[in-house]
Amino acid sequence: MQSAPASDLHVREALPHGFTIRDPATVRLVARQLCALPRVHAGQLMCPRMTGASYRLFFFAGNRAFPQIMVGMSGCRVVTGLGPVRSWSTSAPLRHALAQHFGIHFPLPAF
Secondary structure (H helix, E strand, O other): OOOOOOOOOOOOOOOOOOOOOOOHHHHHHHHHHHHOOOEOOOOOOOOOOOOOOEEEEOOEEOOEEOOOEEEEOOOOOEEEOOOOOEEOOOOHHHHHHHHHHHOOOOOOOOO
16 A cells, blocks of 8 residues: 655655555455445535545455555545545445554544
8 A cells, every 4th residue: 555645745644665465354345345335426526635645455366456446535535446436435334444454543534
């Protein structure tokens, strides 16, 4: 997982280059939660406080790689890479999984 730097912030957090979760049950749990997120309706979406922080998730099954998933941590908290853009701003299960398995501490303000 990697964090994208924000050009308008004075304080930045250095995150590890990534880590691997090999537990199949944890991977399936996170994948199910991501796929169950509601789609963002087509049209213009106003997302203030887009600080640029995001996490990149990579899923593999054996040697097969799936498309990269981006989980935005600020603004409208959207997830891309699963087909239609999805929102996780109100997803308590995903928020819990991110905290438990990835060490992302909440609350982070969603706007």
